[in-house]
Structure formats: structure tokens, C-alpha cells
Amino acid sequence: MITRQTANIAFLAFCAVALVTGAGAWLNGQPHAADMIWLAGTAPVLAALAVSIIRGFLRAEAGVDVIALLSMAGALALGETLAGSVIGLMVTGGQVLESWAEARAGREMSALLARAPHSANLYRDGHLEQVALKEVSPGNRLLVRTGEVVPVDGHVAGESVVLDESMLTGEPLPVRHIAGDAIRSGSVNAAKPFDMVASATAADSSFAGIVRLVEAAKRSKAPASRLADRYALLFVPLSLALAATAWLISGSPLRALAVLVVATPCPLILAVPVAIVSGISSCARRGVLVKGGGILEKLAEAKTLFFDKTGTLTGGMARLVAIETVPAHPAAEVLRLAASLDQASQHIIADAVVAAARARNIELSPPLRVEEVPGRGLSGMVEGHAVAVGSLAHVSEFLTTGDQHHFRPGRADHDGLATVYVAINGTLAGVLLLADEIRPETPRALRLLRKAGIGRLIMVTGDRRAAAESVGALLGVDAVLAEQTPAGKLAAIKAPDITGPVIMVGDGVNDAPALAAADVGVAMGARGTAASSEAAGIVLLVDRLDRLAEAIAIARRTRRIAVQSVMAGMGLSFAAMLVAALGYLPPLFGAMLQEAIDVVVILNALRAIQGVPLRGGRAGLTTADVERLRLEHAELAPVADQVRSMADQLSTHPAPDLRDQLAELEELLRTRLLVHEQGDETALYPRLADMLGGDDAMAPLSGMHREIHRLCRQLGQMVRGLQVCGPESPDLTKEAQRILYGLDTLLRVHFAEEEAIYHNLEETV
Structure with missing residues (x-):
């Protein structure tokens, strides 16, 4: 299949060969042959451009190439075949430069698509088979060899593994996962082969969702490009009027041709799309996937930002923050026994308790005779001790002393903490206090968002008011909307007092309606749900909120560069048009000057590919x-x-x-x-x-x-x-x-x- 870039290169090569060959014939004293060769080199470009303009009109698009068409046709009609050939070379050269710039700017997203796995190594009836990816179902056991891409989402089975997740998250160093850890498709096995158990089909896996987002981003056309078309529509009649005036005053059609040659609006046609795609690519390098140029433009204009709390401003996982105990039971001992028992549970709070013990290098013992009451707690034996953990009501059933006055619920209520009571041998020994703590980068990220131009930061969450207001006060947000349903979040986004483009950041299924309703929906994609990622216009592939601030800075810089390119291109072209109208710029030299203007403006637009790092400092920690x-x-x-x-x-x-x-x-x-x-x-x-x-x-x-x-x-x-x-x-x-x-x-x-x-x-x- 012939791609657009291949076709553009072919036309450019044909024009260049015709131009050089015609020049050789002219130098050999064969001017008629030179004219025929230049005509032959220009005609295919003229025909292709005419077809492109007609198709654009049929799609109700602007067709801003019309001046280039008129200038080439006029040159051939007036016998200026060399000028026509140079204009053809200019047009095809600009198109090649545009397609190259898009390919250069979009290489990070293309790399994602190239990494898509197509098969998996499946254990079936005791044998290992290579099967098509669509044949993998949840629960299948798979082998991932060294260097292979993880084919579907799943969990590590067996020993720990080391994965290269840089293409998904932007993090440069491999990440270690232990047995039972969830892993995402698209990661690369950076160590020895390992087994995994699939938890999703290929179509429902993380990498497939990212591929769909990338394809949508590459198909999109930015409203900024249509804005450039509107600029060009104002420019076209002005150019034609100036060309007609020059013809009428001078009586020479060559004056009109010279004006049309330098009026060709290539800077408008090329510079804005190049800048937009470059900005999208720059975001992708920072782990921010933007679905399209229109989203990038809205991001640059936004002044109000709504946040979900859990999983966005906070980590979305419980973390042990304090241990209260009685004198007979040291804190470390209470945690050790509770975590040992909690190893038998799959509850998220139990996982947090076990994780806290392991982070403290506490050696855990295997529990015996464990009984779990869902939603209440566990009981069992650990090293000969009768241990019960869970809610106060559950643990109270195992108490023999009835002494509960050591622990007061006030702190947990005021700070929005979760409590896990621990009984040892019939005595209430302690209580573990857990919280969904603020992400380490969140305070700095909010400061960077304000620096990037966000005027209002509003937290909207379904969490309890006490917990929400506690987090809001710590972070200094402008407003806190607590205890909100998905419908409530949607209403907050659409409130009449909210003006201008609005950004909404979330990670859960309950955030999806608000993400879809916002001008710019941003999903925390590394841990967020598929629903939120599909509804959002931007996906943060790495769970770092400060990357959104970088994306906003990139979007604003991209928009600035696009407007600069448009205005500079129009200004230079208009100045050249005036010189041509006065008779000081022949068509041939006008074509060369316009080519130089195109190159300058497009190179300026390519500046958008450079990111806007917001972190200062001269070095970093590994x-x-x-x-x-x-x-x-x-x-x-x-x-x-x-x-x-x-x-x-x-x-x-x-x-x-x-x-x-x-x-x-x-x-x-x-x-x-x-x-x-x-x-x-x-x-x-x-x-x-x-x-x-x-x-x-x-x-x-x-x-x-x-x-x-x-x-x-x-x-x-x-x-x-x-x-x-x-x-x-x-x-x-x-x-x-x-x-x-x-x-x-x-x-x-x-x-x-x-x-x-x-x-x-x-x-x-």
C-alpha cells in the first residue's frame, strides 16, 4: 500500500528530476525541450493538487491550496514553465516536509503500536502452544519468555519478575513484581522467563486500550488546523485582489503571477498541524497520551480543574499511619501478629496491614485455623496465640476481659481514618489506624498546575465530608465537594458559574460521566479503570499528577508556536506579495523566496516537539x-x-x-x-x-x-x-x-x- 509520505516523496523526486533535466537541456541550447520537460514535471503535481482541492470542497473543507493551483496553472499558461516547475517543487517539498515532521513528531505513539503483541505462549493439556492472542481467556496460564511483550493483563505466577515498563509509563528503569502482583500488557520481560495467569482477554487488556487511544489520536484533526484554514480563507481573497490590482495597474499578467506565487499559503497549511502533532508527541514522551489536537488546544485554554480524591490526589490504597496499643503489647508485636493473620485474607485492608509489616522488615508467621467473616474480620491462631482482627464489633466477640476504654474513636472519625482492632488471647491489644494518604507528588503538582495557569482547583469526591475536607485543607484547594454521586460530579462540571474550558481528573468508573462531560477529561491510566480511560481525552500513562502540569505547559507553548507560525508566515508572504506587485520580484525568484518562507515557518513549528520540563535543578536522584x-x-x-x-x-x-x-x-x-x-x-x-x-x-x-x-x-x-x-x-x-x-x-x-x-x-x- 502506497502511503501519503511515499507518494509525496515520489512527486518531489519527479519534480526535482524534471527541473534538473530541463535545466540541462536549456544549458545545451535546447530551450524548447527544456520547456517541455518542465511542463511534464509540473503537470502531474498540478493534477494531483486539483484532485486534492476538489475532494476538500466535497468534504466542506477549506481548500486553501487554491492559490498554489492558480499560480502553477498561470505559470504554465503564460509560458513560465521554469517558474511552474519551481512552484511544483515547492509544493511537493512542503508536503514531504509536513509528512516527515508528522512522522518525526509521532514516533513515540507509533512505537507503542509497533510493540503490540500478536501471539501468546499458552499451557494447554500439559503442553506449551503458541496461539493467537484472541484465543487467550481469563484464567489461562501463559509463559512469557525473556524479551517478550506481556500479551494480556494478568498476575505473576511463581517467582518475582522484572519488567521494562518504559514504553507504557516513561519510567526508565525496570520494575520488579512479586508473585501475585498484577502486571499490564505491553510491558517487556527484562529478566528470565516466567509464568503468568491471564486476568483479561487481549481486547480488554491495558495495551489494547492504549492502542485504541493512539489510533484515535493519529486520526484526529485539531480545531486549530481548521482555524488556520479560516485564516487562509481571509488570506486567499486578499491575495487574489492584490494580484488582480497589480495586473490592472501594470497591464502585465506576469505581475499577477508573481503575486500568486509568493501568496501560496503553505505556512498556514503546514505549520499548524506540524506544531500540534509535535505537541502531542512531546506529551507522549512524558507519559501523557492526548487523543487529539482539539483536546490539546482546549487544554491550553483551560482555567478550572476538578479532581477526584481517591486514586488521584491520594494513592487510592490504605496505608498504616499509626498503632495504638496497651502497655503489655508493644506496637511491633501487635502489628506482627495482626499481619500474620491477615495473610489469609484478600481484603484490601488486610493487604495494607501485611504490606506495612513487610515494609518494616517484620518477619511473619503462618496462621492456623483461620476463619473469616466477610466485611467484619478474621480470627485464628498465630504462634500459639489466639488472634482476632477486624471491626470492634467483630473483635469484641473474642474478648474475655471486656476492657475497651484504652482506644477512643475520635481521632479516626476526625481524620477519616480506617480502624483495625486487634485482640490477642482474649484481650484488646491495640488498634491499627489506616488512611488513604496524599500522594507524595500531589502538593508540588498542585503548585505546578497553578504555575501553568490553572486558576481554580476544585476537589469533587464521593468520600465522606470529614475525610474530604481534611485532604482539601492540607492541599489548599479552592473548594471541596464531598459525598458526590456520579450524577453529582456531572452536575458540578456543568454548573453555570463555571466558565471557560474545564479539566476533570479521575480514575474510577464513577468518574467516567464527568470525564466525558468535561472539555478535557484526564484519566489516571496506570491504575485507573478502562471506563475512565475510554471516556477521557487524556490518559496519564504514569500515575504522576505533575505530568498533567507539564502537559498544560506543553499545550500552551504549542498553541503559542502555532499562532506564531501562522502570523509569521502570513506576514512574510504579504510583504513578498507587495514587492512582487511593484514589479521587483519575478515569478521564478518569488517561488524560491516562498520555499524559504515555508522552511523557516515549519522549522519554527517543530520547536513544539521540545518538552517544557517544570522541574529545576541540575541533576536528579536515580x-x-x-x-x-x-x-x-x-x-x-x-x-x-x-x-x-x-x-x-x-x-x-x-x-x-x-x-x-x-x-x-x-x-x-x-x-x-x-x-x-x-x-x-x-x-x-x-x-x-x-x-x-x-x-x-x-x-x-x-x-x-x-x-x-x-x-x-x-x-x-x-x-x-x-x-x-x-x-x-x-x-x-x-x-x-x-x-x-x-x-x-x-x-x-x-x-x-x-x-x-x-x-x-x-x-x-
Whole structure:
């Protein structure tokens, strides 16, 4: 099949050969033969252009090539065959340049299509068969060899695997997945062969959805291109009028021909589509898939942005934030036993508890005689202990003491936290507090969105008002619309007080109506549902909200460059038209000048292919560095848990019972926490400061270090005071509690700020 680019190259080659051959004949003293050769080289281009214009008129499109058609036809009619040949070369050269630019700008999206798998290795009746992708069904066991593309969505079966997900997410380094992890089609096996179990058909898998989006993006035509056509429609009658005036005043049709030659609106025809496709490609390189140029134009104009909360501003997964226990059961022990039992459950909260224990390097034991009541909790035996986890009502059935006064629900209610109560051997031992925490990049992403020109940030969510307003207050959004149904979200998008193009960001099925209704719907595609991705105009292939801010900056820069190209092309052409009308620019030289204008304007449009990175700094942290630093925080999490737990116990238990535990905690802080903070201050912070730039970028966090050291030193003095003055001193006990609560808050804020910096400095393509 002959492609448009191939046809354009063929026409260009034919024109070039005719032009050179005719020039050779003319130099050999054969002017008649030269005219015939130039005529033969121009006629096919003239015919093809005429057919293209007629087809455009039949589709009710502008047909802005009409001036090029008139100039070529006029040149041939007036015997200016050399000028006609040069104009033909100009037109075909511009078309080749456009098709090359589109191919160059769209190579990232084409690469996605080229990676589409066509077959899978299926285990059938004990044998391995290579089958067509359409034959794979959910539940089939597949083999993925080294270097092969994961054919469908599924789960890892067996040992851990390493996948190259760069084509899907833009993340440069391979990602490790353990047994049971969900994996997406389109990833490449970067290590040894592994088995997987399909969870979807090929048509319903992630990669197929992305391919459909890419194909839609490549088929689309931007409203900006139609706007360029409208500019050209104003330009065409002006050009014809000027050509006619020059003819009437001078009496020479060559004047009119010269005006028409330099009036050919190639900058209008070529520059805007090239800029738009370049902008779409630049977004694709950053993991932002834009369905079409029209979406990109609306993105550039938007001033209001709606967010869903869960999975968009927050991680969409529960995370352990605190452990409250009684003195007889240390926090680490409560978590270890609860997580050991939760290994037997597939509930999302149970998964979060197990993940929290593993992040703290806690070794788990296999549970025995497990019984689960769906929606309530579990019970069973762990290392000879009778353990029950779940709701308070469920756990209360296993209590023998009836003592529940240690744990008050107020904090969980106010902060929108989930609670998991833990009973050990008939005693209520503790409660695990979990939250859907704000994504590390979210605060910075919102600042970048405002910097990119978004005036209003509105959170719209179906979550409880308390939880929603807590997140909204932390992030500083302009409004919070909580407890919204899908219909409520749709109504918020269409509210009469919302003016201008609106962006909606979401990731769930309940967001799909709002995503479709918004001027620009943005789906968090890496973890979002297929429904939200299909309804949205933009899909973030990597779950980083700051990529949307980059896309907005790219869209605005692309629009600016497109308008620059249009105005520059029209201005240069109009100036050349005036010179030609005055008789100072013959048709042949006018054709050459117009070719130069085309090249300049299109090269300017290609500037849109360069991205607009919003992160400053001269270097970045590698993914391995970030994971190592986060692991250090995870290893300190039990220390932070003990700080909070000890502070809570000081208000409900007498100091004599806790004095030794307080002394152990103080020693733990001194030997582990302070050593860690000192290492960060001397080795890590200078490196981060150099990456961030400025005079003293790490000064606020260094100040936190000093405050942490001061509180730990005060706690040591309190512990020594209790040993000297006796545990009966209520003032010292209250002071120790005050220090612990302050230290708990400071540590959590400090770790969160550090992780945000790690995330922002992580090197990604």
C-alpha cells in the first residue's frame, strides 16, 4: 500500500528530476525541450493538487491550496514553465516536509503500536502452544519468555519478575513484581522467563486500550488546523485582489503571477498541524497520551480543574499511619501478629496491614485455623496465640476481659481514618489506624498546575465530608465537594458559574460521566479503570499528577508556536506579495523566496516537539537512590510508631508501669533515629541542596533536624528526672507526654517532606 509520505516523496523526486533535466537541456541550447520537460514535471503535481482541492470542497473543507493551483496553472499558461516547475517543487517539498515532521513528531505513539503483541505462549493439556492472542481467556496460564511483550493483563505466577515498563509509563528503569502482583500488557520481560495467569482477554487488556487511544489520536484533526484554514480563507481573497490590482495597474499578467506565487499559503497549511502533532508527541514522551489536537488546544485554554480524591490526589490504597496499643503489647508485636493473620485474607485492608509489616522488615508467621467473616474480620491462631482482627464489633466477640476504654474513636472519625482492632488471647491489644494518604507528588503538582495557569482547583469526591475536607485543607484547594454521586460530579462540571474550558481528573468508573462531560477529561491510566480511560481525552500513562502540569505547559507553548507560525508566515508572504506587485520580484525568484518562507515557518513549528520540563535543578536522584532512602524511612517507622504509642499510654497508665519502656524508647531514639538524621544532615542534604539550587534549599528541613535533636535531648532529661525524682512526679510525666506528641508530629511531617523531595528529584524521562 502506497502511503501519503511515499507518494509525496515520489512527486518531489519527479519534480526535482524534471527541473534538473530541463535545466540541462536549456544549458545545451535546447530551450524548447527544456520547456517541455518542465511542463511534464509540473503537470502531474498540478493534477494531483486539483484532485486534492476538489475532494476538500466535497468534504466542506477549506481548500486553501487554491492559490498554489492558480499560480502553477498561470505559470504554465503564460509560458513560465521554469517558474511552474519551481512552484511544483515547492509544493511537493512542503508536503514531504509536513509528512516527515508528522512522522518525526509521532514516533513515540507509533512505537507503542509497533510493540503490540500478536501471539501468546499458552499451557494447554500439559503442553506449551503458541496461539493467537484472541484465543487467550481469563484464567489461562501463559509463559512469557525473556524479551517478550506481556500479551494480556494478568498476575505473576511463581517467582518475582522484572519488567521494562518504559514504553507504557516513561519510567526508565525496570520494575520488579512479586508473585501475585498484577502486571499490564505491553510491558517487556527484562529478566528470565516466567509464568503468568491471564486476568483479561487481549481486547480488554491495558495495551489494547492504549492502542485504541493512539489510533484515535493519529486520526484526529485539531480545531486549530481548521482555524488556520479560516485564516487562509481571509488570506486567499486578499491575495487574489492584490494580484488582480497589480495586473490592472501594470497591464502585465506576469505581475499577477508573481503575486500568486509568493501568496501560496503553505505556512498556514503546514505549520499548524506540524506544531500540534509535535505537541502531542512531546506529551507522549512524558507519559501523557492526548487523543487529539482539539483536546490539546482546549487544554491550553483551560482555567478550572476538578479532581477526584481517591486514586488521584491520594494513592487510592490504605496505608498504616499509626498503632495504638496497651502497655503489655508493644506496637511491633501487635502489628506482627495482626499481619500474620491477615495473610489469609484478600481484603484490601488486610493487604495494607501485611504490606506495612513487610515494609518494616517484620518477619511473619503462618496462621492456623483461620476463619473469616466477610466485611467484619478474621480470627485464628498465630504462634500459639489466639488472634482476632477486624471491626470492634467483630473483635469484641473474642474478648474475655471486656476492657475497651484504652482506644477512643475520635481521632479516626476526625481524620477519616480506617480502624483495625486487634485482640490477642482474649484481650484488646491495640488498634491499627489506616488512611488513604496524599500522594507524595500531589502538593508540588498542585503548585505546578497553578504555575501553568490553572486558576481554580476544585476537589469533587464521593468520600465522606470529614475525610474530604481534611485532604482539601492540607492541599489548599479552592473548594471541596464531598459525598458526590456520579450524577453529582456531572452536575458540578456543568454548573453555570463555571466558565471557560474545564479539566476533570479521575480514575474510577464513577468518574467516567464527568470525564466525558468535561472539555478535557484526564484519566489516571496506570491504575485507573478502562471506563475512565475510554471516556477521557487524556490518559496519564504514569500515575504522576505533575505530568498533567507539564502537559498544560506543553499545550500552551504549542498553541503559542502555532499562532506564531501562522502570523509569521502570513506576514512574510504579504510583504513578498507587495514587492512582487511593484514589479521587483519575478515569478521564478518569488517561488524560491516562498520555499524559504515555508522552511523557516515549519522549522519554527517543530520547536513544539521540545518538552517544557517544570522541574529545576541540575541533576536528579536515580530510582535506586529513591528506593533506598524510602526504605530507610520504612525501617524507622516502628520507632515513630512507638513514640505515638508511648505518648498515648502515658495518659492512661501510671508512670511506674511505663518508666522502663520510656527509657528504652529514649535509647532507641538516640541510637537509631538521631544517627540517621545526623547522617542525612552531613551526607545527603548537601547533595540534595546542589540538585535543588538556590542559596540554602534544605534550610527548613535542617531546622527540623535541630528540633528533633532538641526534643530527643529533652526526653532524655525527662527520663533521668523520672529515675531521680521517682515515677510519681505528675509534672515530669505530662512534660514527657508533651515531648512525645510533639516529636511524633514532627517526625511524620519531616519524613513526608523528605519523601516529597525524593519524589520530585527522581530522574524520569
